[in-house]
Amino acid sequence: xxxxxxxxxxxxxxxxxxxxxxxxxxxxxxxxxxxxxxxxxxxxxxxxxxxxxxxxxxxxxxxxxxxxxxxxxxxxxxxxxxxxxxxxxxxxxxxxxxxxxxxxxxxxxxxxxxxxxxxxxxxxxxxxxxxxxxxxxxxxxxxxxxxxxxxxxxxxxxxxxxxxxxxxxxxxxxxxxxxxxxxxxxxxxxxxxxxxxxxxxxxxxxxxxxxxxxxxxxxxxxxxxxxxxxxxxxxxxxxxxxxxxxxxxxxxxxxxxxxxxxxxxxxxxxxxxxxxxxxxxxxxxxxxxxxxxxxxxxxxxxxxxxxx
Numbered sequence: 001x002x003x004x005x006x007x008x009x010x011x012x013x014x015x016x017x018x019x020x021x022x023x024x025x026x027x028x029x030x031x032x033x034x035x036x037x038x039x040x041x042x043x044x045x046x047x048x049x050x051x052x053x054x055x056x057x058x059x060x061x062x063x064x065x066x067x068x069x070x071x072x073x074x075x076x077x078x079x080x081x082x083x084x085x086x087x088x089x090x091x092x093x094x095x096x097x098x099x100x101x102x103x104x105x106x107x108x109x110x111x112x113x114x115x116x117x118x119x120x121x122x123x124x125x126x127x128x129x130x131x132x133x134x135x136x137x138x139x140x141x142x143x144x145x146x147x148x149x150x151x152x153x154x155x156x157x158x159x160x161x162x163x164x165x166x167x168x169x170x171x172x173x174x175x176x177x178x179x180x181x182x183x184x185x186x187x188x189x190x191x192x193x194x195x196x197x198x199x200x201x202x203x204x205x206x207x208x209x210x211x212x213x214x215x216x217x218x219x220x221x222x223x224x225x226x227x228x229x230x231x232x233x234x235x236x237x238x239x240x241x242x243x244x245x246x247x248x249x250x251x252x253x254x255x256x257x258x259x260x261x262x263x264x265x266x267x268x269x270x271x272x273x274x275x276x277x278x279x280x281x282x283x284x285x286x287x288x289x290x291x292x293x294x295x296x297x298x299x300x301x302x303x304x305x306x307x308x
Contacts, residue, residue: 004066005031005059007052010099012077012092026096027052027075031059032066036109036132037102038283040073041093041123043114043138044214047207048167050075064276068284069109072102080209086115086217090122094130107132107228109283113269114138114241115210118217125222133290134226135279137233138266140245141252142218147241151211158204158211166207173239174267223252229290230256231282233275235264257282 009027016022027050032038040062042051051058051073058073065071074093076084097103109132112120117139124131140147150173157166230253234246243260250258259278261268269275282290 004033005029005055007055008100009052010096012095012099014077016081025078026092027078028072028096028100029055029058030070030072031055031062032069032071034065034067034069034071036069036283037105038065038069038071038109038111039093039097039102040071041110041112041116041119042073042075043116044207044210046075046115047210050078062276064280068280072097072100076210080206082209084209084213086118086213087122087126089119089213090126093119093123094127097130103130109133109135111135111279112137112139114266115214118214118219121219121223121226122217124226124228125219128226128228131228133283134228134230135233135282136230136249137269137275137279138235138238138241138246139249140217140241141223141249142220143215144242144245146239147245148215150240151215155208155211158208161204163204174265175271176237176263176265176267177271220252223249224254226253229282231278232256232258233261233268233278234258235261235266235268235272237263237265238268240266 007027007029009025011023011025013021013023029051052075054073059066059071062071074096076089077092097108102108107130110120110123112118112123112135114137117136120134120136121139121141124134153169154166157163157169230250232246232250232253234243234249236243238245246260247258250256261272261275264272
C-alpha cells in the first residue's frame with residue numbers, strides 16, 4: 001500500500017559572496033491529499049534537528065490537516081552560512097517550492113511558528129501573490145527585550161557547548177504545567193544525544209546562526225503592506241518572544257485577526273487544545289466569511305471566535 005507521507009529533499013543552487021555557485025539541500029516532508037497546498041515552517045528547533053525522517057510522526061501529529069491540504073513542512077538549508085538572514089530563509093523556501101511544484105494550482109496557505117513565523121512574514125512580503133492566507137503563531141515583527149535576553153542566553157550556551165542547559169531552559173520557557181517536567185527530561189536527553197539522531201546537527205553552529213538570524217529580523221515598517229488575510233496567534237505568558245510581540249504584530253497588519261491563548265507560553269501550539277482548530281477554521285472558511293471577520297482594533301481588545 002502506498003504511503004500517505006513522504007520524506008524528501010531538494011537540491012538548490014546558491015551564490016556565495018564571491019559570486020561562485022554552490023549547491024545545498026533543503027529537506028521537507030509531505031503528507032495529505034487535500035485540494036490545496038499548505039506550507040508549514042517550523043521554529044528554531046530546526047537549528048537542532050531538521051525534518052529529515054520525521055514524515056511519519058509529523059503526519060500523525062498533524063493528521064487533521066490531511067483531508068483539506070497537501071501539507072509540506074520545510075526545513076532551512078542543510079549548511080547554513082554565516083550571516084544567513086530571515087529573508088534568505090524565505091527566499092530558499094520559495095525556491096524549494098518552485099523545485100517541488102508547490103502552489104502550481106494557485107496561491108498556498110502558509111503557517112509559520114516562532115522563527116517560522118518570521119520567515120513566513122518575509123515570504124509573504126517578498127511574494128504576496130503566492131500566499132492565499134497566512135497564520136503567524138507565537139512570533140514577532142521585530143526583536144524586543146524578552147527575545148533579545150533569551151536568544152543571547154541560548155547563543156552563549158551553544159557557544160559553550162552546553163546543549164543540555166540550552167534544551168532544558170527551552171522547555172522551561174516554552175511549556176506550562178505538567179508539560180515542563182516531562183519536556184525538561186526529554187529535551188535534556190535530546191541535548192546529550194542530538195548528534196547521534198538522524199537529522200541531528202553536528203555541533204551548535206547551525207543553531208547559533210539561526211538564533212542570530214532571529215535577532216536580525218525586523219519587518220515592522222513593511223508589514224502594513226500585507227493584503228492577504230492574516231491570523232496571528234499568541235500566548236499571553238510567552239516567555240520567549242513575549243505575548244506583547246503577538247499583539248504588536250497584529251497591530252501592524254491591516255485587518256489582521258488576533259487570538260491570544262490565555263495563560264499559555266510559547267508552547268501554545270502544542271498545549272492549547274483548540275490551537276489547530278483556530279488555524280483550520282481560518283484556512284477553510286469561505287472567502288466571504290474571512291473578508292467579514294472582526295478587525296483588530298488594539299492590543300487590549302478581547303476577540304471573540306470567528307463569526308462563521
